Amino acid sequence: MKVPFMDLAAMHAPIAEDVVQLVGELAVTSAFIGGRHVAAFEEGWAAYCGTAHAVGVANGTDAIVLTLRALGVGAGDEVLVPANTFIASAAAVSAAGATPVFVDVDPVHLQVTPDTLEAARTERTRAILLVHLYGHIVPPAAIAAYAQRHGLLVVEDAAQAHGAIWEGRKAGSFGVAACFSFYPGKNLGAWGDGGAVVTDDPALAERIRSLANHGRAGGDHYKHAEIGVNSRLDALQAGILSLKVPHLDSWNAAKNEIASLYRDKLAGLIVEPPEGVTSAWHLFVVRVADRDGVRERLGAQGVQASVHYPIPCHQQPAYGVAAHAPVAEAAAGELLSLPMFPSMTSEQVEYVSAKLVEALPS
Ligand SMILES: Cc1ncc(COP(=O)(O)O)c(C=O)c1O
Structure with a gap:
């Protein structure tokens, strides 16, 4: 797949x-x-x-x-x-x-x-x-x-x-x-x-x-x-x-259903929204060890994953300023964005979840 x-x-x-x-x-x-x-x-x-x-x-x-x-x-x-x-x-x-x-x-x-x-x-x-x-x-x-x-x-x-x-x-x-x-x-x-x-x-x-x-x-x-x-x-x-606005709520609702399906399989890995927030799930982000290896192994199984974002702003060459942001820095090495789009099927969510679990370092 x-x-x-x-x-x-x-x-x-x-x-x-x-x-x-x-x-x-x-x-x-x-x-x-x-x-x-x-x-x-x-x-x-x-x-x-x-x-x-x-x-x-x-x-x-x-x-x-x-x-x-x-x-x-x-x-x-x-x-x-x-x-x-x-x-x-x-x-x-x-x-x-x-x-x-x-x-x-x-x-x-x-x-x-x-x-x-x-x-x-x-x-x-x-x-x-x-x-x-x-x-x-x-x-x-x-x-x-x-x-x-x-x-x-x-x-x-x-x-x-x-x-x-x-x-x-x-x-x-x-x-x-x-x-x-x-x-x-x-x-x-x-x-x-x-x-x-x-x-x-x-x-x-x-x-x-x-x-x-x-x-x-x-x-x-x-x-x-x-x-x-x-x-x-x-x-x-x-x-x-204007043609797309009437579809936005149903697209976001579909993404929330997909997030629930992912949640069943990947609990503990997901960067979740805070209590009381219904996310738009623009990105569906998990945190994993050996992120680049996991991404590569997923790619080999036909799953396109991405990274948002690999380098915190203060460490970008464009800024390169001294800032104390240890949490953001640690997260940047672990973040992995998984496929997430309104027409994603439950079979696709299951496949991505299974392949992610297989790709995790033991
Ligand atoms: C968090 C955030 N802020 C600002 C922007 C800038 O938007 P644009 O690419 O339309 O200039 C983007 C998107 O690219 C974004 O994700």
């Missing part, structure tokens, strides 16, 4: 005809930038997340950069970032002109806690970038209380957590703003790059919209209130995302 890491084609089959129609319409209208598809997606995505506003941007990295800029976080400011996230979380902080300060995580869920945040906080700390890694929401109540005590902003990096739920609320509805990526492999993925910021703050939404559109002010095309960038979600991506 061959089990791919993910199967995007199966997710696209139910929308394929509608996409053809969408492309046909855009060929006639030529409304490629902005327009009704972008507005409709933004309205729908805000409603889905339970926020008042959504602003489409070019990708998830820009969503973070523009949010920080719009919040006035930049040169001289520090932003707390988990050491074990994808590099874009940190790079976005740097691109905004601020300094990412890498934070260790708890050994069970691999998430930041008030204690690990406190170990990295200084008088220059302005914000926490709360990354819901793998689709597991970081329970926001304790983080919000900690942030409030120290006057810090909480920005969610929800790039891996579309539709994840904590106490009935969706990822993206907890911080001052939340940033999404619609990279094709995400739980809600475009057919190219895309991103969005959601927020309840109308002024923040407007400033991000302006910054993402050359700093344009109001409706005046050639009036620029500040120096912005070109970071817009295009109409084709927005239209495709």
Whole structure:
């Protein structure tokens, strides 16, 4: 049996005809930038997340950069970032002109806690970038209380957590703003790059919209209130995302069923979400000894596994900063992401689980 890491084609089959129609319409209208598809997606995505506003941007990295800029976080400011996230979380902080300060995580869920945040906080700390890694929401109540005590902003990096739920609320509805990526492999993925910021703050939404559109002010095309960038979600991506949103909950539910099947076979190995979190299971991650050997042995059995992420951010050549993150460092050598996609069959889950157990070092 061959089990791919993910199967995007199966997710696209139910929308394929509608996409053809969408492309046909855009060929006639030529409304490629902005327009009704972008507005409709933004309205729908805000409603889905339970926020008042959504602003489409070019990708998830820009969503973070523009949010920080719009919040006035930049040169001289520090932003707390988990050491074990994808590099874009940190790079976005740097691109905004601020300094990412890498934070260790708890050994069970691999998430930041008030204690690990406190170990990295200084008088220059302005914000926490709360990354819901793998689709597991970081329970926001304790983080919000900690942030409030120290006057810090909480920005969610929800790039891996579309539709994840904590106490009935969706990822993206907890911080001052939340940033999404619609990279094709995400739980809600475009057919190219895309991103969005959601927020309840109308002024923040407007400033991000302006910054993402050359700093344009109001409706005046050639009036620029500040120096912005070109970071817009295009109409084709927005239209495709709108076609996919109605499927997101059922895809996430299917992933949760697959996680339960895996749990029956692999209890004790899985990086689980905290109590009270319904994960989006963007990634299904286990911890194993001899990770690279296990991955190779799985590959030989037709099982495509991956690693998220092999090097913590602070140890990347791009940063290479001294940070004390022993938990993130130890985990990085053991993490293995197993196949996880909505159309995965129970036979495939059984096969992957059996082959994983066989591949473990004795
Ligand atoms: C946690 C996290 N943050 C940020 C990003 C950046 O998103 P993008 O690739 O759309 O720029 C990604 C995805 O790639 C991600 O996984």
